[in-house]
Amino acid sequence: MTERRANSGRWRRLLCLAALAAACGEAHALEPTTALGDYTRQTWVMENGLPQNSVHALAQTRDGFLWIGTEAGLVRFDGVSFLVLDEHSRPKLPSGDIRCLAVGEGDALWVGTGDGLARLKDGTVTREGADQDSGCRAGQDGALHTVLKNGAAVTATRNAVTVQEARPVVLTAGKDLPGTRVQTIYADREGGLWIGTNEGLARWQAGKVQRLPVTDALAGASVLSLLEDREGDLWVGTETDGLHVLRDARFHTIGTREGLSSDGTTTVVEDSTGVLWVGTSNDGLNALRRTGDDTFVVKSYSVQNGLVSDVVLALATGAHGDVWVGTPDGLNLIRNGRVSTFTSGDGLADDFVRSLLVDADGSLWVGTRRGLTHWMDAPRGKMTTYTQANGLGSDLVGAMARDAHGSLWAATLAGLSRIDGNRIENYTTAQGLSSNVVTALLPRADGTLLVGTQDHGWNLWDGTKFSGVKDTALRTTTVRAILEDDDNHLWFATAHGIARCDCTMTADCSHWLEFGPADGLRSREMATNSHPSAWRSRDGRLWFATPRGLVEVDPAHFPVNMLPPPVAVERFAVDDAERTLPQEGNAVRIEAGHTRFQFEYAGMSFVAPQKVRYRYMLAGFDHGWTDAGVRRTAYYTNIPPGRYTFRVQAANNDGMWNTAGAALEFELAPRFYQTVWFYLLLTAGIAGLVVLLLKRRLLAAEREFSAVLGERNRIAREIHDTLAQGYVGISVQLEVLAELLRHSKVDAAAKQLDVTRGHVREGLAEARQSIWALRSQDAGEKTLPVTLRRATEQAGGRGLEAGFAIHGAYRPLPPGMEREILRVAQEALHNVKKHAAARHVWVRLEYGPAELALEIRDDGRGFAAGENASSPTGHFGLTGMRERAAVIGGTLEVTSEPGAGTTVRLYMPAAREER
Numbered sequence: 074m075t076e077r078r079a080n081s082g083r084w085r086r087l088l089c090l091a092a093l094a095a096a097c098g099e100a101h102a103l104e105p106t107t108a109l110g111d112y113t114r115q116t117w118v119m120e121n122g123l124p125q126n127s128v129h130a131l132a133q134t135r136d137g138f139l140w141i142g143t144e145a146g147l148v149r150f151d152g153v154s155f156l157v158l159d160e161h162s163r164p165k166l167p168s169g170d171i172r173c174l175a176v177g178e179g180d181a182l183w184v185g186t187g188d189g190l191a192r193l194k195d196g197t198v199t200r201e202g203a204d205q206d207s208g209c210r211a212g213q214d215g216a217l218h219t220v221l222k223n224g225a226a227v228t229a230t231r232n233a234v235t236v237q238e239a240r241p242v243v244l245t246a247g248k249d250l251p252g253t254r255v256q257t258i259y260a261d262r263e264g265g266l267w268i269g270t271n272e273g274l275a276r277w278q279a280g281k282v283q284r285l286p287v288t289d290a291l292a293g294a295s296v297l298s299l300l301e302d303r304e305g306d307l308w309v310g311t312e313t314d315g316l317h318v319l320r321d322a323r324f325h326t327i328g329t330r331e332g333l334s335s336d337g338t339t340t341v342v343e344d345s346t347g348v349l350w351v352g353t354s355n356d357g358l359n360a361l362r363r364t365g366d367d368t369f370v371v372k373s374y375s376v377q378n379g380l381v382s383d384v385v386l387a388l389a390t391g392a393h394g395d396v397w398v399g400t401p402d403g404l405n406l407i408r409n410g411r412v413s414t415f416t417s418g419d420g421l422a423d424d425f426v427r428s429l430l431v432d433a434d435g436s437l438w439v440g441t442r443r444g445l446t447h448w449m450d451a452p453r454g455k456m457t458t459y460t461q462a463n464g465l466g467s468d469l470v471g472a473m474a475r476d477a478h479g480s481l482w483a484a485t486l487a488g489l490s491r492i493d494g495n496r497i498e499n500y501t502t503a504q505g506l507s508s509n510v511v512t513a514l515l516p517r518a519d520g521t522l523l524v525g526t527q528d529h530g531w532n533l534w535d536g537t538k539f540s541g542v543k544d545t546a547l548r549t550t551t552v553r554a555i556l557e558d559d560d561n562h563l564w565f566a567t568a569h570g571i572a573r574c575d576c577t578m579t580a581d582c583s584h585w586l587e588f589g590p591a592d593g594l595r596s597r598e599m600a601t602n603s604h605p606s607a608w609r610s611r612d613g614r615l616w617f618a619t620p621r622g623l624v625e626v627d628p629a630h631f632p633v634n635m636l637p638p639p640v641a642v643e644r645f646a647v648d649d650a651e652r653t654l655p656q657e658g659n660a661v662r663i664e665a666g667h668t669r670f671q672f673e674y675a676g677m678s679f680v681a682p683q684k685v686r687y688r689y690m691l692a693g694f695d696h697g698w699t700d701a702g703v704r705r706t707a708y709y710t711n712i713p714p715g716r717y718t719f720r721v722q723a724a725n726n727d728g729m730w731n732t733a734g735a736a737l738e739f740e741l742a743p744r745f746y747q748t749v750w751f752y753l754l755l756t757a758g759i760a761g762l763v764v765l766l767l768k769r770r771l772l773a774a775e776r777e778f779s780a781v782l783g784e785r786n787r788i789a790r791e792i793h794d795t796l797a798q799g800y801v802g803i804s805v806q807l808e809v810l811a812e813l814l815r816h817s818k819v820d821a822a823a824k825q826l827d828v829t830r831g832h833v834r835e836g837l838a839e840a841r842q843s844i845w846a847l848r849s850q851d852a853g854e855k856t857l858p859v860t861l862r863r864a865t866e867q868a869g870g871r872g873l874e875a876g877f878a879i880h881g882a883y884r885p886l887p888p889g890m891e892r893e894i895l896r897v898a899q900e901a902l903h904n905v906k907k908h909a910a911a912r913h914v915w916v917r918l919e920y921g922p923a924e925l926a927l928e929i930r931d932d933g934r935g936f937a938a939g940e941n942a943s944s945p946t947g948h949f950g951l952t953g954m955r956e957r958a959a960v961i962g963g964t965l966e967v968t969s970e971p972g973a974g975t976t977v978r979l980y981m982p983a984a985r986e987e988r
Contacts, residue, residue: 352385909933
């Protein structure tokens with residue numbers, strides 16, 4: 074490394090440490106009683122995403138992001154992903170060579186670079202100076218300064234650290250401290266002083282210097298920067314070994330490194346002298362005694378020492394330090410260091426011993442594959458065996474426990490058996506158990522009994538009934554062991570690791586927490602088919618047997634992360650194109666037509682980033698929160714235009730939710746057809762169309778009604794002008810006939826009868842003519858010239874000669890128009906026949922280029938016709954013809970003079986037939 078780095082290290086780190094002291098909120102620090110080598114840790118180097126392995130500066134802003142200064146850029150870290158800023162990024166820094174970091178007012182980050190000072194705020198970089206070391210000149214007097222929690226001042230020089238307490242304490246590099254040069258110091262919240270040197274990390278705590286074991290990865294590292302984050306973890310930046318973080322160990326694992334014969338532990342108990350006895354899966358039995366310096370002295374037992382098998386399945390302790398050991402091949406008793414063996418030959422129900430319980434009277438209960446044996450005054454007394462034949466639920470016996478009321482409970486493959494004296498009562502799913510496969514029992518001081526099952530959670534016996542866990546997810550949990558601590562927490566060994574919940578008087582669970590490798594466990598796997606696989610020692614510690622070692626938990630010093638994690642929306646993309654994140658209170662304007670929206674977010678909890686849980690909601694679209702689990706991305710597609718707010722909340726590894734969360738507002742513009750104006754215009758258009766259709770329908774109805782009314786008027790006219798008058802004439806003739814007959818004038822009556830018959834025949838003919846005109850039977854079947862010719866021919870006769878002529882090229886007209894023209898002609902012919910007293914009538918149909926003309930001319934007596942000739946009073950012929958002409962858009966002209974005949978002309982535009 075360059076000489077510049079060594080010379081600038083002191084002032085660079087001092088500025089950063091002073092600024093960050095105010096940035097960290099209230100939280101615990103690392104447990105000061107824990108040895109440095111026992112903290113859990115994690116490391117990031119270039120292979121994990123760092124741009125460079127030299128970490129010169131560390132800072133944490135109030136939004137929770139961790140900022141890492143390297144020689145290849147400034148790195149923003151959210152616990153999972155890195156974002157690198159340098160002279161080529163957006164935003165752009167003056168240089169990628171980061172010298173120091175400090176958090177200023179308003180959560181602005183001051184960045185000292187190799188090319189001057191810059192200020193980073195809300196995603197914008199402002200260059201503050203061009204001087205190479207601007208802003209990073211603190212500590213040029215050659216000393217570093219800090220203050221401990223108790224008020225003691227600390228001064229560090231290149232070679233020593235001085236703590237000004239009741240009397241000055243000088244810690245010298247190379248003697249009290251590792252290495253030859255002090256490079257950084259840091260005071261944590263618990264009053265500990267962390268010292269980084271060119272050859273490792275040390276801590277001054279309670280008047281003692283603690284060093285890392287020589288085997289530790291940080292023991293020989295050159296430490297350049299230190300930072301305690303808001304959750305109490307300690308971050309360590311090194312010169313060549315990347316970034317490290319030290320965390321409190323929730324779980325301490327004891328295995329072969331501490332002297333156990335095997336990591337594959339199966340069962341654990343504590344005897345009356347405080348010795349822990351730990352059985353293994355294939356390496357015998359271990360006796361552990363804790364020494365004053367928190368180490369263990371281990372004594373092992375195996376088949377070489379007299380055990381019947383090295384596979385230990387069950388343990389129990391009795392008076393005077395006796396230890397009973399259950400194996401697949403029999404039962405052992407360890408008394409005063411001597412080992413005795415007992416088998417089925419001595420009266421046991423079976424050699425395969427699965428569980429043991431020493432009763433208050435000193436008797437021993439032995440659970441096996443073939444029944445339960447009660448050994449009074451063991452190892453000399455009488456053995457009594459209970460099997461299914463005696464009322465036991467099943468011969469295969471597992472966990473056993475005696476409750477506060479004195480009842481003995483035995484778990485079997487067929488539920489639970491309760492033994493009171495010689496009375497056995499069995500409980501299965503029919504009595505409320507969630508499963509008949511019972512795997513764990515925990516009697517409690519209040520008389521209740523907790524019952525763990527395989528794949529069906531746990532149950533609580535309250536003295537009268539069983540109640541199961543209510544949480545749906547926990548109903549499928551496998552419980553292998555249950556313990557209770559002094560703070561009313563229940564601890565479970567499950568198929569997914571170790572779990573804890575708040576204790577209640579029911580089987581319901583409050584604040585369920587699961588712990589796995591992210592929390593310091595070597596594995597999620599717990600010991601199975603051995604009893605007891607978990608134990609609470611007299612000092613309150615909890616012990617869990619696992620295939621990867623014996624796990625120790627100290628509930629009194631179990632760090633719980635009570636700080637809700639800050640949440641940030643890190644990226645907003647629309648149709649895969651990233652958008653600039655808005656300032657708080659502003660909204661992003663999205664153009665119309667976009668359909669895919671992506672939100673990337675992060676909760677800044679560094680204790681266990683992989684266990685941070687999220688929930689999100691798009692206000693204005695969603696009706697409730699979406700549980701995203703550990704997923705850090707949300708997607709939305711095809712949302713309607715409008716204004717929305719994306720909200721996200723996060724919970725840390727211990728379930729503490731940040732309900733304020735983070736929010737991002739955006740507005741999606743509508744397409745033209747999604748605007749209010751478009752819908753108003755569309756509504757108006759539809760309304761106009763409806764009105765138009767109604768109007769057309771009304772006009773059609775009016776036309777139809779007019780046509781019907783015209784026919785009725787024509788029929789009325791026909792009846793009035795012909796039939797009615799004919800009937801009147803016939804009536805008069807019949808009265809004359811009746812008078813002649815009364816006077817017996819037979820000849821005259823006969824003549825009068827002939828006249829009357831003539832009147833009747835003429836009336837019938839008129840009626841037939843009217844009916845024929847009404848039906849117009851040929852109109853829809855033959856062309857207009859054909860129907861006109863036939864009508865003209867039928868009008869002739871009885872002294873009237875009718876002629877028909879057609880001129881021009883025939884062209885079809887719409888059927889309705891031809892029908893109306895025919896009716897006009899029929900009416901005109903009818904008038905000629907009845908009123909004109911003509912001898913000749915001529916009908917002429919002419920197809921012209923621009924119009925069609927119909928002419929009906931007679932040589933009758935005529936009448937005085939003005940410009941708008943109309944029918945005489947009581948007659949409706951001319952009026953009806955004019956109405957028909959108007960309906961089809963034609964013009965009717967009537968020309969007549971008394972004694973000169975009458976001419977009726979109908980002119981029509983040259984319309985074509987409708988297709």
